[in-house]
Amino acid sequence: MTNISSNNDYSMLIKEIGKIVSNNKQKAINLVNTILVETYFSIGKYIVEYEQKGEKRAEYGKELLKKLSKDLTKEFGKGFSVQNIERMRYFYTYFPDFEKSSSLMRKLSWTHIVRLLSVRDENERSFYIIETIENSWSVRELDRQINSSLYERLTLSKDKKGVLELSKKGQIIENYNDVLKDPYILEFLGLEERSSYSETELETAIINNLETFLLELGKGFTFVGRQKRFSAGVDHFYVDLVFYNRLLKCFVLIDLKIGKITHGDIGQMQMYVNYYDREIKQNFENKTIGILLCKEKNDIVVEYTLPEGENMIFAKEYNLYLPKKEDFKRQLENL
Structure with missing residues (x-):
């Protein structure tokens, strides 16, 4: 049978x-x-x-x-x-x-709406509604983005017109400035602010929490690898973290620094970016972005270390704790 x-x-x-x-x-x-x-x-x-x-x-x-x-x-x-x-x-x-907003609201759960109701600023709330729907954020992801002051961090680099567009269209990725944040909030790593940790431990913590780190990086990012090696003659070099942004069609290289960056760090990133532009990227792809993710930056050192006209390398700070939204609001008021 x-x-x-x-x-x-x-x-x-x-x-x-x-x-x-x-x-x-x-x-x-x-x-x-x-x-x-x-x-x-x-x-x-x-x-x-x-x-x-x-x-x-x-x-x-x-x-x-x-x-x-x-x-x-x-x-x-x-x-x-x-x-x-x-x-x-x-x-x-x-x-x-x-009726006007139902097409949006029907895509959100009541739990999403409850979290959004706590955002009293109309423009900020509108931004989070759009981003939640477009990125299919869970309530937990939405909560983290609000707590990490995503809206305020993005508005710091925009003029009044750009801020208005955020509330009407959400985050539109058109150039490298649209994907950059300052600071990056890494509270999910679980590292103590005052504890002693190495760059390797910071990197490992990011890899162990890669999904959340990608959320913090923003739209369009995919992970390529860690400690990506390339050779220059008999010397070997390693890029801490390599990502690709499919919206900007470019590689994004991240070097981690637990202290204050130096001109040597900037020069090293310049070499990494040059290598990727000349040896890795395809003709249809855009120039490589280099980010020095550090505990303390110095914009003047960056400006005078890089050649004039070089605008694809950035020093950005990271925080190991959630910021106070009031601090960002004060910064916005002073612009």
């Missing part, structure tokens, strides 16, 4: 059924999420409209939320805490034109 389980056609049948089940499960999850988001939006709308019908109703807003929470929980069960009802109200307040 033929064993059904060993039959190739039967194995294919199981595989195809598995695909159908998995796909439809995901469709069901997406549908439930869409309905949940629309439901919470409508609840927020009714609460705001109810409050706006009279001054007295606006005055006892907090008491209203408590009473709603008690009565709705009694009738419908979980999901109607005072905090969550307040979020529904914020949701409608921040996005009153639901």
Whole structure:
């Protein structure tokens, strides 16, 4: 008697059924999420409209939320805490034109929206909505980008027009300046700010957390290798980290420095970049970018070490802790 389980056609049948089940499960999850988001939006709308019908109703807003929470929980069960009802109200307040924004909001889970509601600046919130959808960020990834002040770090290098474009279009990668950050935030490495660690340990920590490091680098980056060797006569040289940016179509070389960079470090990176431009890159690719990722930079040393016109080598600092958003906001105000 033929064993059904060993039959190739039967194995294919199981595989195809598995695909159908998995796909439809995901469709069901997406549908439930869409309905949940629309439901919470409508609840927020009714609460705001109810409050706006009279001054007295606006005055006892907090008491209203408590009473709603008690009565709705009694009738419908979980999901109607005072905090969550307040979020529904914020949701409608921040996005009153639901039809206009629904195509975006339906691509986000309620958990995403809750995290975004904590961002009070409208332009900043708009930026994170666009980036979350375009990059398929999980809630955890979104949370890290907000906590690491991604928006503020990007706006520091842009004029008013560029800042406005960030809020309307998200991060558009058109030239090397669009992929650079200062500082880079490496809190995910778990290295203590005051502890003693070597450049090798820093490099190993980055490799062990490569997925998060790629997120920090930004759009279009793929990992090529670590300690990439090339030879010049009898001498051998090693580039700490090599990446490729598919949007800019160029190699990105990173050398790690745990202290203050020197003119020797800059000259070495110049040699690395020259080698990649002359020996590795193809004719259709753009010039190589070199980044000296250091604990402390000196822009004047960089300027006078490099030849005039050399604009593809950069010194960028890294932090091992999450920055205070207030510090970046003060920098923006002083520009």
